[in-house]
Every structure is written in C-alpha cells, then in structure tokens.
Amino acid sequence: MGLLQLQIFLTITVLLMAKPAATGIFLAYFSADQLPWMYLLTAGTAGIVSFLYSRAMGRYTFLRVNLWTLVICLLSLLGFAVIEPQSVGRQVVAIGLYTWVGVFGVLAASQFWMMANLVFDVRQAKRLFGLIGAGAITGGIAGGYLASLLAENYGMNGLLYGATLLLFPCLPISWYLWKRFVPDIEKRRPQRIHQKEEVSPARLIMESRHLQLLSGIIALSVITAKLVEFQFSSFAAMHLEGAAELTSFFGFWFSTFNVIGLTLQLFFTHRLFQRFGVGNSLSLLPAGLTLGAVLMFFFPGLNMATLSRLVDGGLKQSLQRVGIEMLFVPVSAEVKRRVKTYLDVMVDTVAGGLGGLLLLLLIDGFQLPLAKVSVFIFFFSLAWLACVLLMRSEYLNTFRKELHQFLPEAKPVKPVTSHRELLNGLFKILNWPGRVIREDQLLFALSRKEITDLKEFKRPLLRLLTHPSTVVRAEALRQLSNWQLVKIKLKMDRFLNDPDPGIRTAALEFLISHDLEGYEAQIREQLNTDDPAISGNLFLKLLAESSENTNLRERWGLDNYFEQRISSLETLPPEHKIAWRQVLLEASGLIRSPLADDFILSSLSHKEPTLIASAIRVAGSTQNPLWVLPLIGFLSEVLYRSQAKKELLGYGEDLIGILNGLLEEKLPDVKDARHLPALLKVMNSQNIAPLLFDLVEKYYPRDLILRKETFRAFNTLKRNFPNLILPKKRIKRLLFQEISFIRMAEEISVFQTRLSLIPEREEINSARKGLITLLARRQHGNVSRLFRLLGLQHPVGDIIPIYRALTEKGGTHRASALELLDNLLKPSLRKRIIPLLDRVFNGKAQDSESPLNARDWRQLKTEQLESLERLLAGNDPRLKLAVIYLISQLGDPRYAPMLRAQLDDADPRVADLALRTLTSLGKA
Secondary structure, eight states: OHHHHHHHHHHHHHHHHHHHHHHHHHHHHSOGGGHHHHHHHHHHHHHHHHHHHHHHHHHSOHHHHHHHHHHHHHHHHHHHHHHTTSGGGHHHHHHHHHHHHHHHHHHHHHHHHHHHHHHOOHHHHHHHHHHHHHHHHHHHHHHHHHHHHHHHHTHHHHHHHHHHHHHTTHHHHHHHHHHHHSOHHHHHHHHHHHHSOOOOHHHHHHTOHHHHHHHHHHHHHHHHHHHHHHHHHHHHHHHOOSHHHHHHHHHHHHHHHHHHHHHHIIIIIHHHHHHHHHHHHHTHHHHHHHHHHHHHHHSOSHHHHHHHHHHHHHHIIIIIHHHHHHHHTTSOHHHHHHHHHIIIIIIHHHHHHHHHHHHIIIIIISOOOGGGHHHHHHHHHHHHHHHHHHHHHHHHHHHHHHTGGGSOOOOOOOOOOOHHHHHHHHHHHHOOTTSOOOHHHHHHHHTOGGGGTOGGGHHHHHHHTTOSOHHHHHHHHHHGGGSOOHHHHHTHHHHHTOSSHHHHHHHHHHHHHHOTTTTHHHHHHHHTSSOIIIIIHHHHHHHHHTTTOHHHHHHTTHHHHHHHHHHTGGGSOHHHHHHHHHHHHHHHHHHOOHHHHHHHHHHHTOSOHHHHHHHHHHHHHHTOGGGHHHHHHGGGOHHHHHHHHHHHHTTTTHHHHHHHHHHHTTOSOHHHHTTHHHHHTTOOOTTHHHHHHHIIIIISTTOHHHHHHHHHHHHHHHHHOTTOOOOHHHHHHHHHHHHHHHHHHHHHHHHHHHHTTSOOOHHHHHHHHHHHHHHHHHHHHHHHHHHHHHHHHSOHHHHHHHHHHHTSTTOTTHHHHHHHHHHHSOHHHHHHHHHHHHHHHHTOOTTTTOOOTTSOHHHHHHHHHHHHHHHHTSSOHHHHHHHHHHHHHHTOGGGHHHHHTTTTOSSHHHHHHHHHHHHHHTOO
8 A cells, every 4th residue: 555655646746746837837828718728738639648548458458558658758747847948948838738737637647546446446445545545635735835846946947857756766666566466367357358349438438327427427527627727727817927926826725725635535535435435425526616606606706716726626636536436446347447547538638628618618709707607617516416416326236236146046936826727627627527537636626625615516526426436425425515415315325325434424424414303313323433433523523513503512412422532532442542532632622611622732742743733733723822832832843833833823913912921921932932933924914023023132132043033034024014114223223232242252252362372282272263163153143133134224135145245255246245235324333334244254353363472361361251251141052062161171260150150051051061060170
C-alpha cells in the first residue's frame, strides 16, 4: 500500500504543479472566454489518445502500456520546460500545457487506479482505497503549494523542470508493483484477449447497465465540474492580473481544496462508506453542487464561485474518486481492462468538450451572464444525483449476478393430478373385466374414499363381487355398504354361507348398516367368537354405527363388551392377543372412557412397534389435550416421528395453546422440544411466531440445536406463508445474541490458540487442539444460524448466495459476498457483522500469535480459568466434554468448583466425566 500511496502522491503532485501553471499561463496570454475552446481541444486530443490507448491495451500487457504512457508524458513535460523560456514558444506552451494537463490528469490517474484494482479485491479496496486516496490528496496539497513557491522563486521554467523530476520515480514503482503484487492470471490476460475478437469499449458499455450508469455519473460530473471551474476561473480572472499572480492564486486554492479533501479522506471517507455504502456516499458531491448553484444564482461573485469550487475540489479527490473506483471493482477484470481507461479518458474528456460547447453556446451565443450558468449547474447536478441513486441498486445487482451460481437449484414442480384425472384412473382400475389388474392395485382403489361418494362407481363395485379374489370381494362388499342395495340383500344368504371368513364378516358388516334387527341373532353369535378378524371387526362396526345413537350402544352393551375383552386379553392365545389389542385400540378411540384412555396409555409403551404406531394414531384421533405431551415424546424416535407429527398437526390451532401451557411448565424434554419447530413450520398461523420465539428466548435459551431448528422453521414459514408477520425487534435481538456467541467462540479460540504456543505436555496440547477445532465448528454453526436470521430480514435470493459464497472452498467470491452483505445491512448490524465475518472467513483473528513471554503467567492462568468457565456455563454437551477433558489434562485443582457444578448436568456423559475428573484431582 505504501508504494501505491507514493505513486499517486507523485502523480497528483506533478498534476497540481502543472495545472495552476497551465491555467495561469493560458489566462495570461488568452482571455477566460477562450477556455471553452480549450475544453474542446482537450476533448479531441483525449479522443485520439483514448483510441490509441485502447488499441495498445488489446495487444500489450498493462505494464508495457503504462510505462510507455509515463515515458511519453515525461518527454512532453520536459519539452514544455525547454521551450517555455523562448518568447515565441510561450503561446504554444500555454495551449499545449493546458491540453497536456487535461489528458494527463485523467490518463495517469486512470492507470494508477487500474493498477490498484488489479492488486486489491473489493473488500481490500473498500478498506484501503480511502487511505491510498489520501496520498493523492496529499500530493494535491504539495503540488499546489510547490507551484506557488516555484513560480514565485524560479518562474515557470523551474516549475516545469521540478514536475518532470518528480514524475520520473513513477516508472520503477509501476514496474515493481506489477512484478510483485499483480496476480499471474492478470499478467497473462492480454494474450487471451488478443486471441479473441476485439469488442469495442463502447459496445461493452452499451451492453451493461452498470457501465452505462457509471458513464453517466462520470460524464455528468465532468460537465458540472467544467461549468463550476469556468465560473471560478472567470471570476478569478476578473479580479487578478498576470500569470504569476494567477498561478499563485490557483496554486493556493488548489492546495487548500486538497487540504480539505485530505481531512475528509482521513477522518470521514472510510466512516461514510462503512455507514452509508457506496451509493449514498457518492450522492454528497452532486447534492453539494446543487446547493452551491442555488447560492450562486442568488449571491453571485468570486466568494460563491470559490465555495462551489471548494465543494467540488474537496469532495472530488476524496469521496468521489474513491467511490468511482469502488464502482469499478465488481466489474470483471477483462471488461475493466477494456473500458476503464476509455471511461476515465474518453468519456471524461468528451464530457469536458461538451461542457466547452455548452459554455460557447451560453456565453458567446446567448450572451448569458456568468452567474446564470448556475442554472445549468443545478440541472446537471440533479441529473448526476439521479444516476447515483439508480446506481445504488445496480451496484448490488452486479454482485448478485456474480453470486448467481450460488442460488439454490429450483426444484422441479411435480405435476398435480386433478380430481377428475384421479377419478378416471380409479374407474379404469375398478372396471376390471377384460383387463389384467393386480390385486394390490384393486385394493388401493377400493381404499380410496372418493369411490364411496359417486354413483358412477356403483356398477364397477357390484361387478367386483364376482372377482376371483376373496379379499377384493370382501372389500367391495364393505364399500357397497354406503348404498341401500336390494340386490345385495337378496344374495346375503350366499355371502353369509361363503367359506371365506372375510366374505362372511363383510356381509355381517353390511347387515349392521342396513338390517341390524333382522340379523341380530347371527351378529350376536359371531360377536361372541374369539376370532378378532370376525368379532373384532363387527364390534368396531357396531361402535361406528352407535357413535351418535346411545340407545343402540346400551342395547348391545358395547361398553361392557369392551371391558370384558380387556379383562380377558391376557387369557387369549398368543396368535389372537396382538390382533385383539389392535381392535381394542381402535375401539378406545371411539369409546372415549377412562378405561379406554388407560388402554391407549399402556399401548403407547408396548414392545410391539405396530401397536405403538396404532396407539399414536388412535391417541391423535381423539383430539384430547391429554395425549399431546406423549405424542411430543415420540418426535424424538425416528420410527414413529412421522405418525406423531401427523397426529399432532391434527389438533390444528388448538395445538398452539396446548403447547404454550406445556412449555410454561417445562414439561417437554429438550431432546423432544428440538423437533417442535419442524412440526410447527407447516402451520399457517400468526400465533406460531411468538411460540417459536419463546422456545429459544424463554424456554430453552441455550440449546444450540433447538436454535438452529427454530431459525430453519422461521425461514420455511417466511417462504411458504409470506403474509406471516415476524416481529423485527425480536429477530434483531436474536441476531445480537448470535453475534455475541460468535464473538465469544472467537475470543476463547484465539486465547486457546495463543496458549497452544506454550511448550506443554503432548496430552495438554492434544486436548487444547481438540477444543480449538470444536470451537471453530461451533463458530461456523453460529454463522449458519446468523444467516438464517438474516434471511428473515432480507431476500432469501440474496442471503443464500452470500452464505454459500462465504463458505465456498477456496473463497474466490468471498469479497463480493461480503460487499453485497455490507450494502444490504443496516448500519447498526453492519458494524457488528461485517468485521466479524471478515475475521471468521478470511482468517484474521486478532492476537492469535502475539508473543506471550511478556505476560504475567498468573494473570494468564486466571484468564484461562474464566474462559473455560464461560464455556461450561453454556448448554453444549460436546463443548463441555472437551473443556472437562482439557481440565483433566491440566490437573489444576482450582477447576474443582466448576466441575462440581457439572455433576447435576442433564447430559449423563458430562456429569460422569466431571465426576471422574474430580476424582483424579482428589476433590471428589
């Protein structure tokens, strides 16, 4: 950075030495009215230079073009110094030097910032460009004052020789920077460009909205600056006479402008960019010139002209220069190589020429008073400000495009089968004659509720009564029970005498629905058998029929039958016991009695998985708040999780109130509570958000897994239910908590890393290394949760690519990701998050390798004690185990009180290791 500061210092010093001299000499030999013609001449010259420069950049390396440009500038300046003393050459010097200053000012600065862009990435640029720019402003101060001093003591000739001498060191500095700091890939790029078909810079600009707006900002800023400069120079020419006096005046004020610019650069520029971003910071200069134009219109004179020029000169080389270079950073290196000099030279000088034409039209054509030029300054400043405001979003879009590859792949949308398509498919399956249909397909179709609601399925179902499969015939008979069918009742005797028990049972079920009294004796006879496939199904059918008929239930004694079956359950043969439990479970959901509740409860703890699954289903079907806590307990068991979630969701909105009551009493164990966010995230209710916030803030504030699952649930809710309102203050509070967790992990990790530099036993070093590794993993977990929270405040399409780019292996896009995030965040979060992520992902942890030999060892041990105590105060079992293991290796009895506090830890592994470590320390 030091060499870059020196180079820009020398470049701007030379420019600010030559510029007042050029302005003073020109105004001494020509009038201020001739300045617009010089603007045109400068623009024409710059156009030729830009064309040649662009062709050279397409064929040669940047270093070669840069060095040749500096050599030509040196020789030109030296030539002006040689011919200046001759009277015949002074008018040539006046015109030539003025043109040289206009071209050199943009060309040399463009080359310098091009080199800086090759050396630094976007994050380094944002941090360092302000400091580097301070070198330019310091050069402006030195150049202006040197111009005044040399002009008074040695004349113009001495001033020009001095400028030539100061420009020469830029040659070796450029060569060294290129060889030492520019990546090899950039050094080889011109050869690849030369092999491709050249695309003109103008075409590249037209194809990019970012470059179009950047061109607009540069062009409008130059035109506005030319108008301001013309007013300033013209008013100065009215009050001062002679080349030396004008040179001294301009030298003083140009240096003063730069003193103000340096103050802004050193103390405000970095803070403004950090707080307000690139776009907002760039708007200050056009806004200031707009105000200056208004003041000049009402209070014309040299003072107001100086004030406007002060705003332009003070901000141009500080905020404006750094901001413009920041806008170039996200542009790809290849495009930047083609267009940067074109924009800096061609657009700049052509805009200056347009400013000259405008002045000729206004001053010479319309004889507009000098003060009225402020009207045009006002409108050009407003247009400039508009481009800056548009650039704010486009600047971010540039980074979005770069990170577009990190967007999640769009999941293919599964075609949704319409209801009519489903019915047609079922009809084809059930209309089986002449077609080969598998039994499992027919049974699937018969299990669908849709076929019992439409009469068009009546005929296919009747046809299935003659199907070869007894299972299919029985199921078809059950489905036909929804219709009053005389044909079936006429054939009932045949069904009741069918050799297959399934057919007989289906026939009896049909009769329960349509002719219970007529076949009561037969039904009671079958109901008293021990076969659950017959009597069990008939019992369940009777319960269903009597669900709204208490008289029927009492007449058949179904409650007593239920009690008798439960009491005789243990006496049944093994082959019937499980089947009867299944029947009685189904009956428990229909009877709803204390005995039924006890039976469901006992089945929930049964050893048979199928019974447990049935008990979960039946418990959920009752919608009784009694079963919510047991069902939550099954969320931790993979085998039953899906069924438990389904039944809990069946409670609907009532579940939220039940959960709030349970959580108030701290009833769900944390391992079960961790699954609640995944359960709740599918519910579209405004009451979900407060419950999820309470989970991590009120009920289980230190459980990391629950925090992660809760934040993931928030992201899902936001995606699936965009109208759901999430309280911003609570999100911000959680963000600050995650930031504090990341900082704590970072601080302790840095401290442990520093301690690892002390020579100790291998066991201690190994334990400490394990703790550091685990802290790094936890830190990245905290970062993941941090981004999930940020996804609640900002578009997910921005946050996901940023996170993926930051965690990308190799980190080639990290700088762009951080810059995009920097511009998205509000100042209060930006100043906390960006430096933290910069350290986490770019390995810039502070003081991790600072020497320890100067530290007080007693104080060092005290700090270690405090840092390990902070970790044990958390609720992370793995971190606790790593800390206790390190304590066991340290063997320091001062850790005994901390270990005793872990004897009652909820995790038995932590409590056991703490006890064993205390025993080894002799403190148990």
